[in-house]
Amino acid sequence: MSRPDDPQDDPIAYFLQDISYQGKSERTRAAYERVLRDFEGFLADGDDSVQTLGEVSHRDCMAYVHSLRGTVAESTVATYASYLHRFYGYMTQVGAFESNPMALVVEEIDESIDTDPQRREISVPEMRSFVDRLAHPLDRAIIVTLLKTGIRAGELCNLDQRDLNLVDDPRDGVTVRPQLEGRSNSLYVSATPSRGTQTNGEHRRASNKRQRDTVVPVDPELGEVLIRWLAVRPDPVSEAKPLFTGTSDNWGRRVTTDMVHHLVEAHARDVGWYHDGAGAANNVTPHYFRHFFTTHLRDRTGDRGIVKYLRGDVAQDIIDTYTHDWGSRVREVYERHIYQLL
Template structure:
């Protein structure tokens, strides 16, 4: 005896798709990006339901974007729509994917390596000097000094930070990670954080994309910045003891990626480095700081291996080599070459 599962027939296909993205472990940022595009498409259709849209409706929507956003953004929006229809067709909610033909005929492509704003080290130093809020400065300096992703920043716990400072060592339980036992003044970025999974007693809302844990040196500037933050850090109800917690909304709760992006956007706008509708080539975001770190440290060291290790790029030979020779090949190279940010 066999049974078949009935195909879904949601009243709100877009909502159904977005909910499934959550179940598949996609980040809030990814889900929000899809929602913006798909709701814009739904509004464009007016009285036509997405399920009933033809390839000409889709083609007309894509054409309406031209001249309003960059070519690579047109391609990205089309790709989101294509995936939506492909998924809904796959689960049996829709009969077909009207975006298939549109994608085949489009000239626009996603720019996977956009040219980015060229910010000099003196200009970035001036930018950091304008950030007085202890939390905001700590977030920005940590991103700039480590090159970690915003989700990785948010997932840091006190146990992931080891610093040689009697005041901090007396006040906090720092550096509990075994990986930090022989590596003072460093941060451990785990590969184990997954959305919806418990880590160190707390269910995480952001994921780390590293395949292997990484130990990143903490230089004197980052140590001073983090000490200033910890001096005013609110107590947290989380048993994980997050390193970065909210000081306004969500007082004492682990800070989320969207809050970090909002902080960076605020200061970047004030500097003239962010414009609504601007692309990766124009806007300074947390991900831009990762690009800044990679570019300047690679240029200064000439050692791509160390930079790959610090970024957490997957290559077992690179990870193993620098893990076993961390003090000589990572800390020494890093501290000799990392740029200065504090005036």
């Protein structure tokens, strides 16, 4: 792939080359190119006043998103919108474009938060009883982390010990990320790891799918569960020091998404929350915990923006529209409203 010296010559090629430098896979680059070229073709077939991608307005973006509806699934609409948003956000950051027209669009269409009314609904007291049944320190730590943070199974698997900063930390000799210095009781979820690439010196088997790096507060309940896990965890085999490691045949090795799905399914079956053939709407899976987190925290806070930040669904330019002291506000709102599970 040839990269133009001037991003204005071919902004899409410029962007694609840059994300390849960032370690994105060929499959990911191909997906971005397909969407961005489709958008470019949409513009060419429409308003003659739009001469370049840098001149696009939010109304042009909205028109494109609207044209997709009815032709692809709503989840695909959300994916296309997120690709455009990341493209424009990046090109704005490097100074190639003056602004990101998708910033307003993603706020307005709000495609990224699951509001499926057919999905099984579980109350906080019911989930509390479910958590109370979890005796194994690893199972309890994994499930409570998913429930308290809303992260995906792959993002949980990619966590390294450097991504966790605790006040009462039982670990010795762990250096946390610079982004967590001065941020005690916090978890750092990076947007960087991609399946098939190296991160922190280790080949990764899962991708983090969030739009930006995120610092998630660790409340006292999650901190207690993690401290208990860290006190008994096997020594990690990898020099990357994964946060969650196996305790049976894969002793000391990073947990995988298959392992996470299996343990959640096993516990869900025990309480009648998982049945073969029931489908995603009724079965409790790791992704259901993300839905639970989104639904309950959004209803409690009434602040969709903070929930989207915690989920990793928004970029920095949208966060800046809320507050200049975003990190403090997130922690304050989160700690005041996060549900209790123990």
